[in-house]
Structures are given as structure tokens and as C-alpha cells.
Amino acid sequence: MLLPNAYRKIIHIDMDAFYASVEQRDNPEYRGKPLVVGGLPEGRGGVVATASYEARKFGIRSAMPSKKALQLCPHALFVRPRFAVYKEVSRHIREIFSRYTDLIEPLSLDEAYLDVTEDKLGIGSAIEIAMQIKKAIKNELQLTASAGVSVNKFVAKIASDINKPDGLKFIGPSAIENFMEQLPVEKFFGVGKVTAEKMKKMGLHTGADLKQLTQDDLVKHFGKTGRFYHQIVRGLDDRPVQPHRETKSMGAEDTFAYDLTETEEMHTELDKIAQTVADRLERYNLKGRTITLKIKYSDFKQITRNQSFTQPIGDVQTLSTTAKQLLLATQPDDVRIRLLGISVSNFGELAPKVKRDDVPEQLKLF
Incomplete structure (x- = not known):
């Protein structure tokens, strides 16, 4: 454990039902009603981006198919997201943060360390x-x-979720160990549904259970993330808040209001994403030698495909054409695509350090 004089003071801020709250703020007729922001239920493959707290009482959650959300709450209101508005609100929130510190690490539009x-x-x-x-x-x-x-x-992020909405929770040094021992395993960093089920089958239900295993045991069963589990269950997390990062890649991606099933639709979206990436590369005077295509399917399976070049590139035509060729190689017929992304990396010489606030957000629906 860190010595008392070495303790950091970390705050994790998480906006409450961000997209839905903005919509309820701007549209009085939505207030107090179950509101779902995301793909419309009559669309193809629509998903929930955010649900208001009134909607969550019916079991509606992010990433849930909109049709299922409608089944859970037939009188719910569905609206499409307005990302430009959310991004502007997010900028104002960051400005508030900057009044107190320059050490700000945004995680998304609605949360930051x-x-x-x-x-x-x-x-x-x-x-x-x-x-x-x-x-x-x-x-x-x-x-x-x-x-x-x-x-x-780690502890600050978990604490922000305890008294939602409009909550504030402090977990001091002396309380961390007991807090971590009681924490359900599914709340741990890197523990998704599959890993959580694996842990529970092993009889590991809480942090106290994880604490009984050695670091070697955790690595054996859960890979390198096991080292993190071994540290964090003891309240040890030395990761600094990182307001700057070396630019190793730059890209953009979009999660669609409905699943794409036609190649023509996919090409149209790739053209849009390629233009966004080209604009960002130009803004930072960057060119890279590797283009990567990211695809997420309707079943949440995710793949990446990439192609490298002998010379640095960054023009929209090369980005778009390469992404379409990579897509074609995956045989996109008879599939349903939820997300597409394009990124450029392998910049060669040391890329400039860019403020996280300066990197345009990649807007996602979940």
C-alpha cells in the first residue's frame, strides 16, 4: 500500500444517463417518462444507447435491442441520438473540470478521471x-x-456508481481493503460476463475469494489480467491520470442505429468514416503506413483487418478504398454489421503528444 504522504486524490465523474438526461432537459415533454435514446424499434437492428432512469425501472439497459426494450415497456418514448449536442455539452463539462486541475483523463463523452x-x-x-x-x-x-x-x-470509478444518480461516494485508504474484499467479481476491471461465469464456477464470487489465490494462480487462469486482479484486490492501483498520450494511432468509428446488411450501405458508411479520419490526420499533420478496419457484428463478435504500405498515407481516397477492400475480404454477404471503424497507425517517427481533450471523440451507441 502507498505511504500516506504518497496518496493521490482521484475523482471519477460519471454523468447520469447522459444522453437521456440531455434529451429530457431540452424537451420538457420527455421529463418523468421512460425515455430510450438509440435506434428506433421499427428499424433494423436498433439498439439502446442510453435509457432514462424511468425506463431502467422496466429493465431497459444500454446495448439492448430496441425491440426488446419496447416489449419491456410498451409506452416508452424512443428518440434518435443527437451526438453534436452531446459533444458540445461534454466540452462544457470538461471546461468545468479544468477550473480545478489540468490532470483530466476523459474516458468518453460522459465520464473522466x-x-x-x-x-x-x-x-x-x-x-x-x-x-x-x-x-x-x-x-x-x-x-x-x-x-x-x-x-x-479503480476504486474511484467503482465508488461513482454506488449512489447513482446524483451521488457522491468517498472511499478512504483505511476502507479500501474491506471494500475490495466485498466487491462482486463482475465489478472488477476486465471481468466481462464470460470471465465472471468462469470465476463463479471456480467458487470465486467476491474480492475476498480472489484474494485467496496467488498471482501465479490468477495468471494461469485469467492471463496477464490476473496480475491486475492480484494488485487491485489489495487496493493497489498505481495507474496515473493521463491527460496526454503519445499518438500511436488515429481513427474514427460509428455504431449504427440499425445493423447494416447491404454492401452498398457499408461502403457509404466507410466513405464517411474515411473522410473523418483524413480530416483528423490533416489536423495533426500525420500520415501512417498501416490502415486498420474494425468490424463489430450484431452478435457483438469483433474483428480487425489491416494493410500496410511502404510509404506513409493519409488521403481519403486511399483510406476509403483500402477499407472497402479489407471489408470485401471478410465476405460481408449475409452478415449484420453493428459498427465499422477505420484507423491509421505506424507513423514511423515519434508522433506528437496530443491532449486528450483535443482528440475528437469517437461517438458510439453503447
Whole structure:
């Protein structure tokens, strides 16, 4: 465990039902009603992006097929997402964060880590800063956020989910070990449904159960992530909040309101994504030698295919043509595609460090 004088002050801010809350704020007729933002149920393969808390009471969750959501709540209201609006709101939220610290690590449009060990205003208390941020978001944007406060990123993120919505939870150093022992395994970083089921079949239901295994045992059963489990169950997470990152790749992706089934539709979307990537590369004066195509199918299976070139490229025509060729090689007939993405990497010489706030968000529906 870190020595007391080495403790960081970490805040994790997570907006409450972000897309749905923005829609309810801007449209009074949606307030207090079960609202679903995402693909419409009459569309092909529509999925839920976000559900309001009124809709969640009926069991509606993100990434759920919209048709199933309608079955769970026949009187739910369905609206398409307005990503341009959400992105602008997100920029305002980041501006609020920056009043207190420059150590901001955005995870998506609606959540971020903040390191306030040394805050700009000399407040000194991470709890007080979290309260002020929540108040500013409510006053300036008429939205609510939940905050988790602790000495590391993992615990702060878990804490922000405990008292949602509009919650604030502090988990101090002396409480971390007991907290981690009681945490269900499905709440651990890297533990999806399949891994959680595997753990439970092994009799591992909580952090306390995981703590009984050695690091070698965890690595044997769960690969390199086992090392992280071994550390975090003991409250150890030294990952810093990273406001800057070396640019190793640059790209864009889109999750569609309905599954794509026609090759022509896929090509049209790839043209749009290629243009976005080309614009971003031009903005940062970057060219790369490797183009990667990302595909996610309706069953959530995900694959990537890439092609490398002898010379750096970044023009929209090469991006689009290459992505279509890579798509064709996957035999896209008789499939349903939920997401497509294009990225460029292998920049060769050291790429510039880019502020996370400056990297355009990749908008996703879940």
C-alpha cells in the first residue's frame, strides 16, 4: 500500500444517463417518462444507447435491442441520438473540470478521471472539489453527475456508481481493503460476463475469494489480467491520470442505429468514416503506413483487418478504398454489421503528444 504522504486524490465523474438526461432537459415533454435514446424499434437492428432512469425501472439497459426494450415497456418514448449536442455539452463539462486541475483523463463523452492532488484553487479537499463540480454541472447545464473519490482510479470509478444518480461516494485508504474484499467479481476491471461465469464456477464470487489465490494462480487462469486482479484486490492501483498520450494511432468509428446488411450501405458508411479520419490526420499533420478496419457484428463478435504500405498515407481516397477492400475480404454477404471503424497507425517517427481533450471523440451507441 502507498505511504500516506504518497496518496493521490482521484475523482471519477460519471454523468447520469447522459444522453437521456440531455434529451429530457431540452424537451420538457420527455421529463418523468421512460425515455430510450438509440435506434428506433421499427428499424433494423436498433439498439439502446442510453435509457432514462424511468425506463431502467422496466429493465431497459444500454446495448439492448430496441425491440426488446419496447416489449419491456410498451409506452416508452424512443428518440434518435443527437451526438453534436452531446459533444458540445461534454466540452462544457470538461471546461468545468479544468477550473480545478489540468490532470483530466476523459474516458468518453460522459465520464473522466481527475487528479486533484494539487488543485488549481488550493482547496485541498477532493470531496469538496467533487461537490463543487457537481454543483457547477447542475447550475450551468441543468444535469446531474455522480462522483467517486479515492486514492486510485479503480476504486474511484467503482465508488461513482454506488449512489447513482446524483451521488457522491468517498472511499478512504483505511476502507479500501474491506471494500475490495466485498466487491462482486463482475465489478472488477476486465471481468466481462464470460470471465465472471468462469470465476463463479471456480467458487470465486467476491474480492475476498480472489484474494485467496496467488498471482501465479490468477495468471494461469485469467492471463496477464490476473496480475491486475492480484494488485487491485489489495487496493493497489498505481495507474496515473493521463491527460496526454503519445499518438500511436488515429481513427474514427460509428455504431449504427440499425445493423447494416447491404454492401452498398457499408461502403457509404466507410466513405464517411474515411473522410473523418483524413480530416483528423490533416489536423495533426500525420500520415501512417498501416490502415486498420474494425468490424463489430450484431452478435457483438469483433474483428480487425489491416494493410500496410511502404510509404506513409493519409488521403481519403486511399483510406476509403483500402477499407472497402479489407471489408470485401471478410465476405460481408449475409452478415449484420453493428459498427465499422477505420484507423491509421505506424507513423514511423515519434508522433506528437496530443491532449486528450483535443482528440475528437469517437461517438458510439453503447
